Structures are given as C-alpha cells and as structure tokens.
Amino acid sequence: MVGIKRGGFMRLSTRGRYGLKAMYQLAIHYGEGPIPLKSVADRQNLSENYLEQLVSVLRKEGLLNSVRGAQGGYMLAKPPENITVGDILRILEGDIAPADCVIDGGYECENEKSCVTKTVWIKIRDSIDEVIDSITLQDMLDKRQRNEKNFIDWED
C-alpha cells in the first residue's frame, strides 16, 4: 500500500462506539425498569442482532441486568455514577494497548528493559486511562441536562 492511511488512528471499533451509546441510552432510562434492546437499536439505527452481541458481553461482565420475555429488556446493574466509560470500553475492546509491549504477556522488543519507544506507548496509554476512568455515565447525564437547556427533547 502506498500513501497515507486514510482512516485516522487510535480509532475505536464499532463495538466500543455502539456499546457506549447503548449504555448511555440505558442510563437515561435508569430506574424505569427493563428497556427492550429493539428500542435502543432503532433509536440509533443499528442492527439489533449485532448490538445484542455487545450487550450480552456487558451483561456477563456485570454491567447490565436483563429480564426475559414480554415487557423484558436490559437495565444498568449499577447506578450511572458507578459505571465509567473505561469499564465499558475495556469490556468491549480489551485493554488499552498502543503496542503489544504494554500489555501483560505481550511481545517486547529485545531492548525492552531500556526501550525508549516503549516509554512513549506507556505515556499514551496512561493518558487515555486517566480520561476514560474519570468519566462516569452520570457525568454524561449531567452534561446532557446542561445541553437540554439549549436543545430540547433529543436522544431519548
């Protein structure tokens, strides 16, 4: 391949992007009982089947509860202030890893003990960690409240 990569970098996959949006949507309706996934998928124009795969993992990891059958659906297993963006993204995407050598058990180059490049990856990783671990779903809801003063009735 020739030329500059088109896509940009440090991109999340749809797993993390759809997943966070879905969790945010469920946070909006926290306390209202189970919300069917179909309504979330419709609201965001996503494949319900695909979203189901993501949500299923979030449930197994304890971030969501589910109720089967008619009138069933999903709901947050914890209050929005106890769920961070980092919790969600790590479950759906794995650990943050600009390069393999910053993962446990990952490959390290021969000079790992004094590898300067590795220190760069570590700084990037730590800075992302700090951001995603500091934002909770409740923070996002608060932000929404402030926005609502200007833009009414959206994203319910």
Add this chain to the structure above:
Amino acid sequence: MVGIKRGGFMRLSTRGRYGLKAMYQLAIHYGEGPIPLKSVADRQNLSENYLEQLVSVLRKEGLLNSVRGAQGGYMLAKPPENITVGDILRILEGDIAPADCVIDGGYECENEKSCVTKTVWIKIRDSIDEVIDSITLQDMLDKRQRNEKNFIDWED
C-alpha cells in the same frame, strides 16, 4: 463473533510503530550523513521493502532527506528537537480519531450539536494529542542517554 475482543484497543498499526522506531534510529545517527535503510531494517528485523514504503511517505512530508546511490541513505531533515512523535504518527497513521465525528468531514450522528458521546471522544483525542505533541525525538535521545548509564551499548 462472540466474546471479548482479543487485541486490545487504541492500537497503533505497524506503520506508526515501525515508523517511530526508524525515525528514532535515524535520530541516533543524526549528523552522520545518510544512513542506509537496510541497516535500520536489519537492526529491527523488519522487511526492508515494507519499511521503505513508510519512510518514503515521511520523506515526501518533509521529515526526511534521502541520498540515492551507493553510500546513500536517509537522514532527518530537521534536528531531533524539531520533530515530535505527533508529527511522525500523524503522517503515517492520519489524524487521531476515536470516532469519525471528531474528524473534519467525518460522519456525525443526528444529535451532533449536543451529542454527549462526542464529548467523550474529544476528550480522549485531546489527551493523546497533548502527549504525542509534547515528546520530541530529542527527548527520546535524552532518555536514552540516561538509560545508557545502566545498560550499555544498545540499539545503535
């Protein structure tokens, strides 16, 4: 696909990883005239042909100069203190973009004006920007000097 993604996220491709290593290697030999790519590739056990593609882009973007023919090679076009990690990564990987909507001209969801999720992507992007723009090749060389006191004669 089922289960948690294996690879981890926010990963750089080999383009960025090989590219930064190569630039660092050339920084080590800054001022010594052109360095053949073969020596860089050998040192890092990379395909010379593949590395050539990356280096070629860095040259076109003005970060490297080249000299053709025998005794030729590549060298930094600017002093190491004037080249940042961000310069290199953006050329090889494109702009930082956790999601499309933080790129110019990228897709935005219907609520882009007040999209809360977008503010999360922006915070992630900004935090990465800050890290990679603050590290120069000279910083990496300095770090190397300090390491050399403990681990002699490596990565030349």
Add this chain to the structure above:
DNA sequence: TTATACCCTACTATTTTTGTCAACATTCCA
C-alpha cells in the same frame, strides 16, 4: 397460547493491515 424479548452459536462479507515483488533510476567507487 401467543407475542415479545432475551440468549446463543455459527457463518459470511467486507475492510484493513501487512506485507511481497519486480522493474527502474541514481550515485559511488574501483
């Protein structure tokens, strides 16, 4: 008992990444 909705697994299509290869152009040096 029927419609709704979660649950699970397998399969497929598409895109991106990671190279390989071959032919060519320029320069040094013996």
Add this chain to the structure above:
DNA sequence: TGGAATGTTGACAAAAATAGTAGGGTATAA
C-alpha cells in the same frame, strides 16, 4: 566504464480484524 549499492515506484496478494447476518432456542407477560 561498469557494477554494486541504494533509493523510487506501483501493482499485487496474503492474512487478520471487523462488522455484520441468520436462525433457532428459551423465558415470560398478558
């Protein structure tokens, strides 16, 4: 002057990751 070293370019291909599709099963409310 000729050949070895080195950069230049573009086409092609293999491999991996991503993004979905499809469909059958199970539990529950009404």
